Amino acid sequence: MMDFISMLKNRRSVYSLDKTLPVAENAVADFVRVAVQYVPDAFNMKSQRVVLVMGARHEEFWNAVYDEMVKFTGGRFSRGKIDSFAAAYGTVLYFYDTAAVEETRRAYPGYAENFHDWVMQSNAMLQFAIWVGFADMNIGANLQHYNPVIDNMVREMFELPDAWILVAQMPFGGIAAEPSPRPDTDMAGRVKVVG
DSSP states (O other), X not given: OHHHHHHHHHOOOOOOEESOOSSOHHHHHHHHHHHHHHSOOGGGOOOEXXXXXXTHHHHHHHHHHHHHHHHHHTTOOOHHHHHHHHTSSEEEEEEEEHHHHHHXXXXXXGGGGGHHHHHHHHHHHHHHHHHHHHHXXXXXXXXXXXXXXXXXXXXXXXXXXXXXXXXXXXXXXXXSSOOOOOOOOOOTTTOOOOO
């Protein structure tokens, strides 16, 4: 249990990333596959999808995000933050597949109104599992949400089906600078124990 608690504490939003990885690229891909396979999904619908973007495509992706955001803001968008993400080794793009969700809704119509919440919960668990795993491998990461502004661009760039809905983007890479120490937070009122 202490190992897991240490892993939780070690997970941070790391914004100073570089293109070095402390593990082999295929170890990252293998780990992401395992996470997608084993993170739970309501009714075992297997709705989660991931695109793991590395190499030149990673930089191409973030340059395209910048272009989309410039169009969206009418030219009032700073390049600095995007450049910091492009400086990373790669990006995990998180999606859910509406086709898988609809198929499960048809099979369980009594629960149909709950599936969107359950899909988002599963996607959040997947993001967290990968983030904690990356931290355990000494890979820095942070989580971004440029969707829905970039949705169409992402579908076109990676030739994805319309049924895949983008949820989040996670740049990852070597830790170029450690984040500031995490302050302790007041836990009063955040956990209630009854018995």
